[in-house]
Amino acid sequence: MITKEDVEHIGWLARIEISEQETTEYMEKLNSVLAYFGQLDELPTEDVPPTYHVAEVFNVFREDVVKESLPQEEVLANTEHKQDGAFKSPKIV
Amino acid sequence: MAEVKWMSVAQVKEQIRDSSAEEVTARYLETIEKSKLNGYVAVSEKAVEQAKEIDSKGHQGPLAGVPIAIKDNISVQGMQNCCGSKILEGYVPPFNAHVIEKLQAAGAVILGKTNMDEFAMGSSTETSHYGPTLNPWDLERVPGGSSGGSAAVVAGGEAPFALGSDTGGSVRCPAAFCGIVGLKPTYGSVSRYGVVAYANSLEQVGPLANNVSDIAALMDVIGGYDSRDSTSIDRKIPYQEALKDDIKGLKIGIPKEFFGEGINPDVEKAVWDSIHRCEDLGASWEEVSMPNIPYALASYYIIAMSEASSNLARFDGTRYGYREKGENWHSMISKTRAEGFGVEAKRRIFLGTYALSAGYHDKYYLKALKVRTLIKQDFDKALSKTDVLMAPTMPNPAFKIGEKIEDPLTLYLSDVNTCPINLAGVPSISVPCGFTDGLPIGLQVIGKPFDEVSILQAAYAFEQNTDHHTKRPPEVA
Numbered sequence A: 001m002i003t004k005e006d007v008e009h010i011g012w013l014a015r016i017e018i019s020e021q022e023t024t025e026y027m028e029k030l031n032s033v034l035a036y037f038g039q040l041d042e043l044p045t046e047d048v049p050p051t052y053h054v055a056e057v058f059n060v061f062r063e064d065v066v067k068e069s070l071p072q073e074e075v076l077a078n079t080e081h082k083q084d085g086a087f088k089s090p091k092i093v
Numbered sequence B: 001m002a003e004v005k006w007m008s009v010a011q012v013k014e015q016i017r018d019s020s021a022e023e024v025t026a027r028y029l030e031t032i033e034k035s036k037l038n039g040y041v042a043v044s045e046k047a048v049e050q051a052k053e054i055d056s057k058g059h060q061g062p063l064a065g066v067p068i069a070i071k072d073n074i075s076v077q078g079m080q081n082c083c084g085s086k087i088l089e090g091y092v093p094p095f096n097a098h099v100i101e102k103l104q105a106a107g108a109v110i111l112g113k114t115n116m117d118e119f120a121m122g123s124s125t126e127t128s129h130y131g132p133t134l135n136p137w138d139l140e141r142v143p144g145g146s147s148g149g150s151a152a153v154v155a156g157g158e159a160p161f162a163l164g165s166d167t168g169g170s171v172r173c174p175a176a177f178c179g180i181v182g183l184k185p186t187y188g189s190v191s192r193y194g195v196v197a198y199a200n201s202l203e204q205v206g207p208l209a210n211n212v213s214d215i216a217a218l219m220d221v222i223g224g225y226d227s228r229d230s231t232s233i234d235r236k237i238p239y240q241e242a243l244k245d246d247i248k249g250l251k252i253g254i255p256k257e258f259f260g261e262g263i264n265p266d267v268e269k270a271v272w273d274s275i276h277r278c279e280d281l282g283a284s285w286e287e288v289s290m291p292n293i294p295y296a297l298a299s300y301y302i303i304a305m306s307e308a309s310s311n312l313a314r315f316d317g318t319r320y321g322y323r324e325k326g327e328n329w330h331s332m333i334s335k336t337r338a339e340g341f342g343v344e345a346k347r348r349i350f351l352g353t354y355a356l357s358a359g360y361h362d363k364y365y366l367k368a369l370k371v372r373t374l375i376k377q378d379f380d381k382a383l384s385k386t387d388v389l390m391a392p393t394m395p396n397p398a399f400k401i402g403e404k405i406e407d408p409l410t411l412y413l414s415d416v417n418t419c420p421i422n423l424a425g426v427p428s429i430s431v432p433c434g435f436t437d438g439l440p441i442g443l444q445v446i447g448k449p450f451d452e453v454s455i456l457q458a459a460y461a462f463e464q465n466t467d468h469h470t471k472r473p474p475e476v477a
Helices: A006-014 A020-042 B010-017 B019-032 B047-056 B099-104 B147-153 B172-177 B212-222 B264-279 B293-314 B329-340 B343-356 B362-385 B408-417 B419-424 B452-464
Strands: B039-042 B067-071 B108-115 B162-166 B181-186 B204-209 B251-255 B282-286 B390-391 B428-436 B439-446
Touching: A006 A020, A006 B329, A006 B343, A006 B452, A020 B293, A020 B343, A020 B362, A020 B408, B010 B019, B010 B293, B019 B039, B019 B067, B019 B282, B039 B147, B067 B282, B099 B162, B099 B212, B108 B147, B147 B162, B147 B172, B147 B204, B162 B212, B162 B293, B172 B181, B172 B204, B172 B428, B172 B439, B181 B212, B181 B452, B204 B212, B212 B264, B212 B428, B251 B264, B251 B362, B264 B282, B264 B390, B264 B428, B264 B439, B264 B452, B282 B362, B293 B343, B293 B362, B293 B408, B293 B419, B343 B362, B343 B419, B362 B390, B362 B419, B390 B452, B428 B452, B439 B452
Parallel strands: B067 B108, B067 B162, B251 B282, B251 B390
Antiparallel strands: B039 B108, B162 B204, B181 B204, B181 B428, B390 B439, B428 B439
16 A cells, blocks of 8 residues: 555655645555556466566677767757756756 | 548559659648648658659659658657657657668658657557547547557548557557557567657557558568667568468467457457458467466556656656756756656656565566566467467447546556557557447457568458458548
């Protein structure tokens, strides 16, 4: 069961601000979905390995070769929050 | 020139030879201009110019001058890529997705970007920041999702074919609801480079078209290895060579778990009629058991939501997109994401964050991954005895706009027959197989990994011997 405090904590982890009213709404909706997810407990899986993805490829590396990358102006083109060729963001406190 | 609506790609190519790519493109743009479906979120200002250039260069490439619509989570350099979300308002990617590079090399003309559920999360295209797309078969109903815009424009005659993405059924669901063909390729067979991620381990770019031949033609262009997608698999699949009108000896498996209690009786009947039609054409069928399928939906959603919560962490208002004011870094990001993401996206981020968090990771995420293994084993076993599996694509025909959107669980249950395929990474195609109350029904043909040949051949033969795919939506005809 997710409590209101859990919802607040999740919002903090996810960096999504939620109002007091939303906290209650989320708690109810999330609990009904989690109750549905609980059915997985019916299945015995102790000796079953997890499948993270089905592609049979692992540790795909490439040679460390310098290649052309995006010009700085293109990288910065999608924001107005920039200064001296860098992204600008509020201070972390 | 003739009306281009609902022309096959072969017919469009004929028109291009007889007239020009410029003229064909202009006809599609006229149709789009008049449309009331809300299928496109952006129409390309360069489409006519692109077509003219192709005309001047003598129509090189297998898709030279053929127009295509692109779902708005696939990067097209210079065009918006907003994923149906406010948080990506104004974002214009400075690069092309691999599939777009392939299409441009093949000479295709990009008509525009199509509407979708926000970040591909949904089965109805109702969660888009651009508002819902309408189903051309019934304007009060959903087109399916999340590639509802791509499906609606193809079904509505606004593009000969389109690209979508399929994470839990997002190509097949709208294909079924809009009465067209949609393919979810084998995981790893089409590059995801340049596609905004919702749940990387589950999703694939997939084509939508009015017939199986055009699906195969599009796959021959977009399929193949790409070193920039580290889950890309280097295996050639002869898509167009699969198109033979012959299924004598084909062994069809009917997984009873895909015909559960939630399946609409008219849908079930249409699917069984289709199976019997295949039998008439020389195929045989047998029932197969996939005992873990009832647990697929819960497993799928836990995995998808967990991956989504991680993938969507990149949207923080810093480098592009929507930004709110905040006193500090934490508050700016928290307000931006609160305002920029829609209700469904936030719900899934919350659930995914919870499923991955300390103390709950093993109970939810790890458990779901183990169930995924059991589901993969079910498919491997069922497909070891049969060539393909057949089942309903969707449990019901298209529902009304607004009917399910308030109850997340009801909407999630819509994916019951499509999401197991993504957990297993196998290919699956939806083809129209009938109608109920004027609404189309989709038959799902599921195959072994990289055996797109079998499912395309089965779908093609079925299509050649039925007329469902020739029907057009009366609302937009």
